[in-house]
Amino acid sequence: MPTLIMYQVDAFADRAFQGNPAAVLILEDWLADDVMQAIANENNLAETAFARRNGKGWDLRWFTPVHEVDFCGHATLATAHVLASQHNVADDMAFATRVGELRVSQRQGAYQLDLPCFPPQPVDGExxxxxxxxxxxHPVAGFRNFENLFVEFADEQSVRSFVPDLLRIGAFHPLGARRAPFVRPGRRSCADPGSRQDLHEGGNLPSGMKVGSGRRSGRGKAGAR
Structure with a gap:
């Protein structure tokens, strides 16, 4: 096995030991899947990113400690930071992934990620x-957005009073679910952003996708260590 250089990057931070950490390896070609999985497992970070040149841009894959995932935002920003700071990539970066092309641009010392759109779809009655x-x-409805499950409660108070049982949620769905208030058409909820969160945040479960249902851009700095 060749000697590889691995970086650990704290996304959404301007100094070490803050933000959202990810490991990044820039490869000449893919390693065997089981080897990349073993590296991610040993790192025991939310995601380990692997990238390689594809001629026009970069191929990008992400692994949690237990399996490969189709998308990870902060590890994409971490990869862009490594390419910019360690491989002298100054232009916008295009990453070919399972969910299509992701583009990262550099703006005033930060990185801007154009996130894909994954509209939530209703789940079945079962x-x-x-x-x-x-x-x-009890939720009044459920939705699936890419890898995440969303639950809809009847009112804002139900959202605010909800306390997740992480073990039961993890057993039901390893990537967790997301909670949100129910808002009737024509009315606005006064729920603050704190009322929307991943149900597994703070628990011993792999982090999942943390993006919304609409296409939008995410900005963040990154500090390598």
């Missing part, structure tokens, strides 16, 4: 029933 069995207050 899944909604299973969600009601493990969540209290």
């Amino acid at each position: 899944t909604v029933s299973a969600l009601r069995d493990i969540l209290s207050p």
Whole structure:
């Protein structure tokens, strides 16, 4: 096996030991899948990113400690930081991934990521029933957005009073679910951003995708260590 250089980058931070960490390896070609998985498992970070040149840009893949995932935002920013700071890539970067092309540009010392759109779709009745069995207050509906599950509660108070049982949620779906208030058409919820969060945040579960359902840009700095 060749000697490889691996970087650990703290995305959304301007100094070490803050932000959201990811490991990054820039390769000449892919390693065997089981080798990349073993590296990610040993790193025990939310994601380890592997990138290689593809002629026009870069191929990019992400692994959690337990499996390969189709998308990870902060590890994409971390990869862009490594390419810019260690491989002298000054132009906008295009990453070919399982979910299509992701573009990262550099703006005033930060990185801007154009995120893809994954509109939530309703889940079937059986899944909604299973969600009601493990969540209290009971959700009124469920949706799937790419790899994440979303649950809809009847009102804002249900959202604010909800306390996730991480073990039961993890057993139901390893990437967690997301909670959000129900808003009737024509009305606005006064829920603050803190009322929307990944149900597995703070728990011993792999981090999942943390993007919304609409196409948008994410900005962040990164500090390598």
